Amino acid sequence: MSGTTAVKAALQAQRIETPSWGFGNSGTRFKVFAQQGVPRDPFEKLADAAQVHAATGVAPTVSLHIPWDKVDDYAALAAHAADVGVRIGMINSNTFQDDAYRLGSVAHPDAAVRRRAVDHLLECVDIMDATGSDSLKLWFADGTNYPGQDDIAARQDRLAEALARVYDRLGEGQRMVLEYKLFEPAFYTTDVPDWGTAYAHCLKLGPKAKVVVDTGHHAPGTNIEFIVAILLREGRLGAFDFNSRFYADDDLMVGAADPFQLFRILHAVRAGGGFDPAAGVAFMLDQCHNIEPKIPAMIRSVLNVQEATAKALLVDADALRTAQLAGDVLGANAVLMDAYNTDVRPLLAELREEMGLDPNPVAAYQAGGYAEKIVAERVGGTQAGWGA
Numbered sequence: 001m002s003g004t005t006a007v008k009a010a011l012q013a014q015r016i017e018t019p020s021w022g023f024g025n026s027g028t029r030f031k032v033f034a035q036q037g038v039p040r041d042p043f044e045k046l047a048d049a050a051q052v053h054a055a056t057g058v059a060p061t062v063s064l065h066i067p068w069d070k071v072d073d074y075a076a077l078a079a080h081a082a083d084v085g086v087r088i089g090m091i092n093s094n095t096f097q098d099d100a101y102r103l104g105s106v107a108h109p110d111a112a113v114r115r116r117a118v119d120h121l122l123e124c125v126d127i128m129d130a131t132g133s134d135s136l137k138l139w140f141a142d143g144t145n146y147p148g149q150d151d152i153a154a155r156q157d158r159l160a161e162a163l164a165r166v167y168d169r170l171g172e173g174q175r176m177v178l179e180y181k182l183f184e185p186a187f188y189t190t191d192v193p194d195w196g197t198a199y200a201h202c203l204k205l206g207p208k209a210k211v212v213v214d215t216g217h218h219a220p221g222t223n224i225e226f227i228v229a230i231l232l233r234e235g236r237l238g239a240f241d242f243n244s245r246f247y248a249d250d251d252l253m254v255g256a257a258d259p260f261q262l263f264r265i266l267h268a269v270r271a272g273g274g275f276d277p278a279a280g281v282a283f284m285l286d287q288c289h290n291i292e293p294k295i296p297a298m299i300r301s302v303l304n305v306q307e308a309t310a311k312a313l314l315v316d317a318d319a320l321r322t323a324q325l326a327g328d329v330l331g332a333n334a335v336l337m338d339a340y341n342t343d344v345r346p347l348l349a350e351l352r353e354e355m356g357l358d359p360n361p362v363a364a365y366q367a368g369g370y371a372e373k374i375v376a377e378r379v380g381g382t383q384a385g386w387g388a
């Protein structure tokens with residue numbers, strides 16, 4: 001295989017998962033701007049996600065968030081997904097929006113609240129069974145706001161106990177991925193604030209527990225590619241939640257704030273063998289589009305990941321190794337920058353034509369008439385998440 005053929009094959013094999021909540025209305029705590037034509041239920045969210053897949057050819061799965069995507073019949077939801085041309089991806093749990101969780105969920109000091117949270121997580125595994133999803137994504141808003149509010153280590157014990165209960169419930173071919181976040185909504189301590197804490201819990205649980213790297217969940221200046229390299233080396237990188245980070249957890253289009261960082265992260269993925277499907281790394285978007293139209297923004301995000309992936313795949317690995325081993329600092333850096341500075345859009349356009357797709361997915365979507373159709377048909381779309 002020529003170099004270009006191999007790069008195209010890897011790009012065609014990459015899968016980028018879209019989040020159901022990214023298709024609903026979204027905003028900040030100051031204002032949610034309603035848009036016309038947004039989905040009114042999970043079925044319509046899947047239909048919108050199918051548009052992203054139809055335009056890009058690489059987004060065949062959709063993450064659900066429970067209870068935002070609660071339905072009576074999950075098998076029917078999975079069947080609908082298949083009908084419109086997608087599949088159910090990860091099941092995201094939600095232990096942060098009930099009044100009961102004021103002091104936390106699985107790390108709450110009251111055993112009754114912890115039980116309620118664990119019951120929800122077990123219900124999410126039932127939903128995995130019903131939809132054919134293979135992954136449970138766990139993010140906990142648990143933490144404290146004030147020094148002395150609770151015992152830091154005791155909260156870790158409670159968290160570990162809950163995780164073990166859910167881990168034991170996982171069936172054949174199912175796994176859990178644990179997401180960390182530095183702060184928010186808790187401001188003093190967060191119970192899973194960083195990759196080290198997530199990794200320590202996963203290590204104790206067993207091989208079906210992996211870490212999720214949400215690119216918006218770090219302190220400014222954190223070297224995310226280093227984290228990626230370490231987790232891949234340990235076989236514990238489960239997934240990415242991609243989004244941009246201008247200031248904190250912005251959840252805007254991936255690659256918008258810092259496309260070079262996205263390239264560096266994906267270069268670390270490639271260097272660690274993370275593009276090999278056997279590595280089991282899921283590439284997901286975790287975004288909410290506040291002011292821009294949802295479906296084209298999601299398509300743009302998929303393209304941003306693809307473009308950064310293409311650049312990472314174009315890094316001349318042999319030349320890089322030679323320069324590294326020779327201690328050629330500038331030469332090694334130049335190999336990386338040559339790949340980053342390559343315009344990969346013609347290559348991706350060519351690949352899409354080979355896949356029978358329009359070379360310009362955003363334009364193809366806009367010309368297709370779907371946006372006008374949903375504006376005409378849908379009245380009263382739902383909010384992405386909080387308050388839905």
Ligand code: LRH
Pocket residue numbers: 092093139179181214241249286385
């Ligand atoms: C938390 C988070 C997590 C949630 C999603 C809606 O900030 O990144 O992944 O499930 O946002």
Ligand code: MN
Pocket residue numbers: 139179214241286
């Ligand atoms: Mn996330």
Ligand code: MN
Pocket residue numbers: 214216217249286
């Ligand atoms: Mn987040």
